[in-house]
Structures are given as C-alpha cells and as structure tokens.
Amino acid sequence: MPLRLPRSLVFCALLSLGPACTSTPDRAAPPTVDLASGSTGFPVYQLAEDVTVRGIAPGVWLHQTTADAGRFGRVSANGLFIEDGEETILVDTGWNATHGALLLTWARETLHRPVRVAVSTHFHEDRTGGIPALAAQGIPVHALELTAKLSAEHAFPVPGQTFTDSLTLGPVALFFPGAGHARDNVVVWHEKSGVLFGGCFVKDAEAKDLGNLSDADVAAWPASLDRARQRYPEARVVIPGHGEPGGPELLTHTRALLH
Numbered sequence: 001m002p003l004r005l006p007r008s009l010v011f012c013a014l015l016s017l018g019p020a021c022t023s024t025p026d027r028a029a030p031p032t033v034d035l036a037s038g039s040t041g042f043p044v045y046q047l048a049e050d051v052t053v054r055g056i057a058p059g060v061w062l063h064q065t066t067a068d069a070g071r072f073g074r075v076s077a078n079g080l081f082i083e084d085g086e087e088t089i090l091v092d093t094g095w096n097a098t099h100g101a102l103l104l105t106w107a108r109e110t111l112h113r114p115v116r117v118a119v120s121t122h123f124h125e126d127r128t129g130g131i132p133a134l135a136a137q138g139i140p141v142h143a144l145e146l147t148a149k150l151s152a153e154h155a156f157p158v159p160g161q162t163f164t165d166s167l168t169l170g171p172v173a174l175f176f177p178g179a180g181h182a183r184d185n186v187v188v189w190h191e192k193s194g195v196l197f198g199g200c201f202v203k204d205a206e207a208k209d210l211g212n213l214s215d216a217d218v219a220a221w222p223a224s225l226d227r228a229r230q231r232y233p234e235a236r237v238v239i240p241g242h243g244e245p246g247g248p249e250l251l252t253h254t255r256a257l258l259h
Contacts, residue, residue, distance in 0.1 A: 078242060079093070081103075081111065083113055098133075101133040115139055117140050123150035123182065124156070142167060147159060179221065182215045186199070199239075206243055208257075
C-alpha cells in the first residue's frame, strides 16, 4: 500500500530525482485553495523545469507549462486534469508534444488515472501544441469545429473530435460563451468542485491588460463573459489561461479591462 501524503503542502523537488513524484496523491484532502496566494493543501509535482502539476480541489489538478512565446517572452500556461473514476480528462495539452507526453506520463504513473480524453479550449499553440503526443496514444481531443478549422489554417495541431456550442464529457461541461480572447474560446465547468476553467478568455488578478489580442473579438468579449457568468453562477474557483487561480471576481476583472 502506498503511503498517504500529508495534508500540508508538499513540494517535490524532482529536477535531480526523476520525472515525477512516486507517492500517491491524497484524494481525501479538503479543497483548501487560498485564492490570494494560490497555496493549497495538496502536493505540487515538478515534472520538468517547465512543467508543474498541483492540486486545487479534490479530483482537480492544475498543470502549468512554460515556453517561449515570441515577443511575450517566456509564458506559463494553465490547464487541468479532472479525475473521472479511474481515468482523467485533460484540459489543454501544453505548448508542445514534449509537454503533452510528460502530462500523460504523470497521469498514468503518478496519479494512476490515465488520460482517456482531452479538450483544447481554443486553437492557440498553448492549448493545442501537445496534441501529437495524445494522438500517438490514440487519445481523442475535443474542441469546437471552429477550433479545428483555425488550427489547420495556422498550421497548429488539429483536434480530432469537434462539437458546436456545448458538450458533456463525464463530470465536465464544455461551453462556448461567444468570442473573446479568440473567436473559438470555450470554458470548462466541473460542478462537483465548483471549478470553472476560463482559459485565456479570463485574465488573472495581476493582469493590467488583455494580453495577446491578435485573434480577439474585443467588441463581443463583454457579452460573452456575461453569458459565462449567467450559465455558471455557482462557480467558486476560476482558472485563467495564465497566472494564478481566483474566484468569480476574475470574470469581473476581465470585463473591467475591456473598458
């Protein structure tokens, strides 16, 4: 039997020890997200210098992958693992196939819940770059029809499974609230934990501007935010595409940046 991890925050310094922690995550830990600091009562796993995973709620894990984003410099992007029985759902795939492979290995060998399906929340590289690693293992990736179209047009990896406005995958709901950061941005809702993954459609509390607007629809963005808020009024934790998690105030903050 593996030892249970303590409820206090555990840091796994693995750069010199290997690709992942060997302890089994403590699934009984309470949802102790400190939204001000991002600290939780869950373990943190350093998979590589540019890939980390940490728990944010029971059955929900935040992954952060970092890459060179051109004029924006080194940028860390957020995604999720959401447990679904003995498997997991991967939300966004990292910047590249190496990131995607590391995330798949962590879910299989450390969480002991392999990824069965994935989601790309829009067509940009920080959301679709890891798709080749999933395709190599036969793992389907879902996205909007428009995401697949835009991915192909921009020579990014293309999700293989598409939907139009909304889709349910096990314990998660995917919803297209309308254009914002991109014409195809979707949000991901996990009702059991109250976690809403906003992706790049939502800005973190430290953001002073809207970031990359090269594919944005600024005029449509406010109404799209309102639709997301109205559809998920019970959201307690909101995950932006970059930066630290927060609460529903991140939707308000993002809307304020649009004025």
